[in-house]
Amino acid sequence: MGTHILDSTSSAAEQSPAAKRLWIFSYWFPPVNEVGSSRAVAMARYFTARGWQVTVIAGASEAVPQTFVTDLSGFDVHYVPDSWLTRSSSFKPGRGSIAHRLSTALRLLSWPDHIRPVAQAMKRRARDLLRQLPAPDVVLSTALPFSVHAAARDTARQCGALFVADNRDIWARNPYKLTAPFYQSLDSSYERQMLASADLVVAVSEGMSDYYRATYPALADKVITVMNGVDAGIDECDDHVRDPARLRLVYTGILYGERRDVTPLLRAAQRLRSKVGIDFYGSEPEIVAQLAADFPDVAIVDRGKVPRAEALRAQCAADALIMVVGTAPWEDTLLPGKLFEYIGSGRPIIALANPGSDSGKVIAGYELGIATTQEDAIADFLARLAADGMASKTAVPAALERAHQLRILEDRLEAMLVS
Structure with missing residues (x-):
């Protein structure tokens, strides 16, 4: 023990x-x-x-x-x-x-x-x-x-x-x-x-x-x-309830400053007619504060560092989850543990990553969301999400x-x- x-x-x-x-x-x-x-x-x-x-x-x-x-x-x-x-x-x-x-x-x-x-x-x-x-x-x-x-x-x-x-x-x-x-x-x-x-x-x-x-x-x-x-026992998010007045996105983890560019998503969110809120968990406070100042039309909130169980609950409650992998050739090989946490929640994933990256291939291959750095594609995805919502996936693919x-x-x- x-x-x-x-x-x-x-x-x-x-x-x-x-x-x-x-x-x-x-x-x-x-x-x-x-x-x-x-x-x-x-x-x-x-x-x-x-x-x-x-x-x-x-x-x-x-x-x-x-x-x-x-x-x-x-x-x-x-x-x-x-x-x-x-x-x-x-x-x-x-x-x-x-x-x-x-x-x-x-x-x-x-x-x-x-x-x-x-x-x-x-x-x-x-x-x-x-x-x-x-x-x-x-x-x-x-x-x-x-x-x-x-x-x-x-x-x-x-x-x-x-x-x-x-x-x-x-x-x-x-x-x-x-x-x-x-x-x-x-x-x-x-x-x-x-x-x-x-x-x-x-x-x-x-x-x-x-x-x-x-x-x-x-x-x-x-x-x-x-x-x-995906670990057994974390895929229990059937109680997701959508707020029709607000699209809630969640990011859990470090942002790594300029190495991970989240701005295509924020620009896309500003274009949406529906209100968009993004909660950051465990991210660098100074970076989150700067993003909030640069994108005042998006309700950006720094939730600080929280216990893992609380972060998992936040993922379950989100309308979609944000992952920022980066676009350098080396980063195309990344398949972070966070992706599998997200998959366990069943909620759709918005990955700022090259579609042909390892993360992008998993997301596309199992229809888990979208992997792109193109602002227009992200804006279209957010618009569909705001209009229709997306049900949680009820089962994790066996290979994952x-x-x-x-x-x-x-x-x-x-x-x-x-x-």
Whole structure:
């Protein structure tokens, strides 16, 4: 079961000795309310339900609200606290400009990332656990942060387990990554060496898998795609009630400043005769305030950071959900966990993304809404939505369920363990 932030339990060790054993390394894990926590805890739940003995070695971020309340029973979680470097380089809300600049400087100088001291402590915790528990058959790390891969790799080597590098984002050429210029020449070499040391490399979209195969051809045979998926139990939005006087749109998550352009949607909303309101949850307050000033005819409200359960309820109550992926070639490969949260709500999705992107293909292929950056197309979609509304989808496509995707990973691991 899950334990106090600095404590551990050993219930998993008391399970059947014949069960296969999986250790998961993840810096993000509940109760930390960060999108990366969802994939890691879903893996722990899935493999536990399938009869594996699961042990999680997780970070305990102090910079993110501890509001991801969820069931952690059936597997053990061993939390490792933040180091001084990680605490000091985290972008906590409410910090002054000097503290923010210090955090930025520390991140620029930290390599491979500012989580490395925590990852090293995670490796030490794993080494201690190996003295107490049977060795795992599989050690899986989910990144970002990328430094957790090194901790998992070294642990797998120590006990002779398979090492699986699960990647929610690329690292070396990620334009959102803060790093000093003199480190950039090292990044690709480090990424290649790290992924080459893995027995299996997992990506969350076909575009990302194709990127890895093209960038590192020697790794092509061990790259697989395991998308995020809709978790069981979040697709319960049958109580949506439409307000005929107002079209309510919801965005949950970070906006990333100028890297993610939401203005085509806002311009389209201004053209609509019906009143449009957009609620932002967990977005940067200064960006939301600027959008509200630039588009006064749209009722833009900053709802702040809220517990995950509240964000899911807001999604269910919306007339449509906004996703901003970006249009750079790299961003065409993104298939974020947020998309699957949205799919679970059953509400239509307005994605500011290229139609041919991985996200755009999923939205079009399963008729989940619209993916475009064209203002006219968005305006037409909003007009139809305001005039007729759209009923919630009552069922999640089987291929988009989390269990379906994780079965792909389990089947591959089973075959590797047998061979």
